[in-house]
Structures are given as structure tokens and as C-alpha cells.
Amino acid sequence: xxxxxxxxxxxxxxxxxxxxxxxxxxxxxxxxxxxxxxxxxxxxxxxxxxxxxxxxxxxxxxxxxxx
Numbered sequence: 459x460x461x462x463x464x465x466x467x468x469x470x471x472x473x474x475x476x477x478x479x480x481x482x483x484x485x486x487x488x489x490x491x492x493x494x495x496x497x498x499x500x501x502x503x504x505x506x507x508x509x510x511x512x513x514x515x516x517x518x519x520x521x522x523x524x525x
Contacts, residue, residue: 459472494517494518494520494521495517497513497517498513498514498517498518501513501517502514
């Protein structure tokens with residue numbers, strides 16, 4: 459489906475069903491949270507600066523942005 463760019467009828471619906479059944483969205487959110495927590499941990503090792511704060515804000519934004 460991906461290789462043919464979801465051009466066949468029903469491809470999008472089938473992909474949605476597969477992602478839902480595999481709990482793909484939940485797993486993606488879990489991994490994103492872990493990566494952002496690690497990013498914040500590493501950013502906190504940097505000297506305090508506007509750039510360091512920007513990295514922390516960016517990690518928070520990734521997790522909490524409105525879709």
C-alpha cells in the first residue's frame with residue numbers, strides 16, 4: 459500500500475485498520491514520550507541558556523501540540 463502510495467480503493471481504510479489493531483498510535487506516543495524525556499534529560503546537562511530552554515520547550519511541544 460505504501461509503495462503504491464495508497465492509490466487503490468480501500469488502501470487508506472485498510473491502513474487505518476491495521477494501525478488501530480496493532481496499537482500503533484499508542485506505541486508511537488509511548489516512544490515519543492520516552493525520546494522526549496531523554497532529550498530533556500540531556501538538555502538539562504547543558505549550561506542554562508535560551509537555547510537550552512528552547513530545546514526543553516521543543517520537546518514539550520512535540521508531545522502536547524494540538525493536531
